[in-house]
Amino acid sequence: MLPAWSIVFGVAFGAAVGSFLNVLIYRLPRNLSIAFPPSHCPACRHRLGVRDLVPLLSYLVQAGKCRYCRASIPIRYFLVELWNAAVWAWLWHQWLIMGESPLRFVCYALAASVLIAIFFIDLQHYIIPDELNVALLILGLLHAGLLKGAPTDWEWASLGVLNLRNAALGALLGAGLFSLIAILGRIGFRKDAMGHGDIKLVRGMGALLLAPGMLVAFAVSIATGAILGGLWTLLRSRHAARLSSTEPTDEEPIPPEPLGSLLLSCALYTLWVDALITLLPRRVQQRVYAALGQPEEEPLDDSFEETPTMLPFGPFLAVGALLVMLFGGAFAGWVRAYIEWAGL
Ligand SMILES: [Zn+2]
Structure with a gap:
């Protein structure tokens, strides 16, 4: 054009x-x-x-x-x-x-920028601002609603046809899947397995990339996370071993989140209640969360020091989503080739 x-x-x-x-x-x-x-x-x-x-x-x-x-x-x-x-x-x-497709350019370009902001904020502060996660969800729904029936890389799968229903289903599936991982991890390992921001991020990815694209982005982020995260942890723990030989730390481990609170949060995220609350003025938001007995968003502490094994998952999810958005055709081709090869 x-x-x-x-x-x-x-x-x-x-x-x-x-x-x-x-x-x-x-x-x-x-x-x-x-x-x-x-x-x-x-x-x-x-x-x-x-x-x-x-x-x-x-x-x-x-x-x-x-x-x-x-x-x-x-x-x-x-x-x-x-x-x-x-x-x-x-x-x-x-x-x-x-x-x-000027509309698709606008939706994708804005969504990509949101993902880049998420990448850097989560990498540095271990949080994903709610505003960015909600922006991604809204962009995903707008994209599906405005471009209903437009071609996608996944339309050979029934959940990959572009419409509002499939975008909502993708969001539901993303939030549901990550809620499940968080809950099982919390029960099985008695540790916080997944950040709340990650659940909300995958929900937005599901709306934007639809269920098949979201699952592929998740797989890509696990692969890159395993490679880069392993290297990063290795380098950091060597560095930390040198530090800790001079100053031993006697920090108390942070207790994991209570299971009831986690279950309630996951229900709210899957039903998008938090996304609606984020659109309210900040003072009203705090009152709603207090009424629900949910912990307030912790203020950022610039002196916060990461422990050597800590690595946020959000940046990898953002990179996975970006790759699927930019090279969706190639990923879809590999997935189809695999499905044919496996005879599914
Ligand atoms: Zn200056």
Whole structure:
């Protein structure tokens, strides 16, 4: 539909939105307003001007340093803009140059940005803000509702036909599956097996990718998680072994969540009650959760130190979902080949 050179707009819009994602990644987990105050250097508080806010270029021109106080800016700011620009360019090529589906481009591009924000926030803080999980669920439902009957990579499976019912079923299945893992893990190992944010994330993935895409994304995230997580844990525990030989820790292990509370939470997530509550003003939200006897969202503690074996699962789920969204055709082909080979 669009000429090939138009991809520069995909890159530019993607980088600009990536710049906004950096604001979300910093402010959402800290419960800070997204709009105020305007962007400033966290080190010297100097307000940033237009020259400092050009996505990708400002970072390169200023060699990753604040123009006013020379404090170095974390490489994450550049990576978020670059990653988002690359994903938007890919989707622009897929749906606006090769294909003709502006609506799918908008839904997928926004969902991809939400996933990238989730990746960085969960990696750093071990939480996924409810706002992002609800945004993903709503985008998934909008995508299915607005593009009802549009081709998908999974339409050979009955649950892979694009419509609102299948998006809702995908969400239900995702939340149900992860609730089950959380509950069985809690009973079997007496440990918190799955974060609440992960359950809500898979629910959104189910709505966006439909049940077959969600299951494939889950499989991809387990595979990448097993490889990268194993390496990461190995490196970290060596590092920790060196540390702990000098300062022994005498921390009390955190007790797992009571089973009743977990069961109630899982029921709420599967029925989307929490998603509706998230759309209410924050003060009302707190009253509703207090009435339900649910623990309040813990405020972010910047001094929080991860234990060496701790690794959030959310970033892997986000990467799995991104891969399935970008390369759905290839994954669907492998799944079909496997089904034929196995004679299912
Ligand atoms: Zn500064």
